[in-house]
Amino acid sequence: MKLGYSLGYWQSGPPPGALEALLEAERLGFDSAWTAEAYGSDAFTPLAWWGSRTSRIRLGTGIAQLSARTPAATAMAALSLDHLSGGRFTLGLGASGPQVVEGWYGSPYPKPLARTREYVQIVRDILAREAPVTAPGPHYPLPYDGPDAAGGGKPLRSTVHPLRADLPIYLAAEGPKNVALAAEIADGWLPFLFSPRADADYRRALDEGFSKRAASRSPRQAFEVALQVPVVPHDSVEEAADQVRPMLALYIGGMGSRQANFHREVIERLGYDRECGLITEHYLAGRKREAIAAVPTRLVEELALIGPPEKIRDELQRWEETVVTTLIVQGDAATLRVIAGILS
Incomplete structure (x- = not known):
């Protein structure tokens, strides 16, 4: 299993020691x-x-939110960064949720799968550069021809x-339909709140997507x-x-409403309905x-590797037996050295 490093998103400001940790x-x-x-x-x-x-490590967005940019703006950023990095860029995308999309970007949150x-198709068409790009919509019509269009x-x-x-292009996905979509149209999947106990369910969702995958896409083995x-x-x-509980509490309790929280639904599917409530x-x-x-x-232990190094090494096997191919970890440079020593 490969190792990745997450710089995450910032809290109140740039994380101290981020460059040092990345270089390490x-x-x-x-x-x-x-x-x-x-x-x-x-x-x-x-x-x-x-x-x-x-100079060597691959660079990826994990994730860039769909509603933050039009498909064309995302494609421009991706092709620019791929050139500047010498072909080391991976575009990770995700739909986010209604709280951020409607509350922060001021955009509606309809039909995330269709959107x-x-x-993704528009981004791929731009990157292919085979012809001027057109798209019928309904979410991202190109050229725009709505009733308020200038006509030019x-x-x-x-x-x-x-x-x-x-x-x-990788897709962030948590629900089974989203996971299947990633296997159908993307080159990778960025899970979140993954428990090895749910591996069989994720395999079924991936298999469903792979059964619809176009022959022109990268092979399943990749x-x-x-x-x-x-x-x-x-x-x-x-x-x-x-050290893990605050993050889980935020995503279970604070990243959505009582009626809609995709992250909480993942944990509820693991059988933690009462705790989530x-x-x-x-x-x-x-x-x-x-x-x-x-x-x-026990929930933390389902979703994380915690405790003495010997315990982490023993539990690593259950992760290695899942569909996961890369473990992405966080920490400062010293922590990364410790983690690499345990996981390698």
Whole structure:
């Protein structure tokens, strides 16, 4: 299993020591490095800025949000960064959720599967550069011909020749239909909140997508499943779990509403309905400390590798037996050295 390094998205400002950690990840032989975005820092700028100091490690967005940019703007950023990195860029995309899309970008959140399919096709058409790009819509019509159109739009072709017309595109997906879509139209899948116990369900979803995959797409054997998983070496399992609980409480309780939270649904499918309900109630009522405390250790151990190094090594086997091909980890340079020593 390959190792990746996640710079994530920023909290109140740029993460201290990020460049040092990225350079250490490359020195340690990590295969890839990834940035993210939510509603603060963007995914492309840090990747270009810090990635310019590297020479070998692959650079990916994990993830860039669909609603943050039009398909054409995303394709322009991707082909630019692929040129600047010498062909090391991977475009990771995700639909995000209604809270961010409607609350931050001011865009509607209809039919995420259909929008994703349409978005990816336009990006691929731009990168292929075979003809001026047109798209029928309904979400991203090119040229735009709505009732308020000025009437001067015409199909265009990128002035820049992409370095790789087949630049890899990965999709973030959590639900079974989204996972199947990734296997059908993308070159890789970026899971989140993945438990090895659910591996059989994910395999079925991937198989469904692969059965519809076009022959022109990259072969199934090359399909990458790159999972960001917390790895927290610590003598105390409980203290290690305490480092993961805030993130889980945020995504279960705070990344959505009582009615719609795709992240919480993943955990509920694992059988934690009662716990998810309690975490959500605390979080939405502003009781974040109680929400964090309500995250059970056994859930953390399902979704993360935590505790003494010997325990992590023993548990690693169950991850190696899943569909996951790359483990993406976080931490400063010193932590990455420890993690690499345990996982390698």
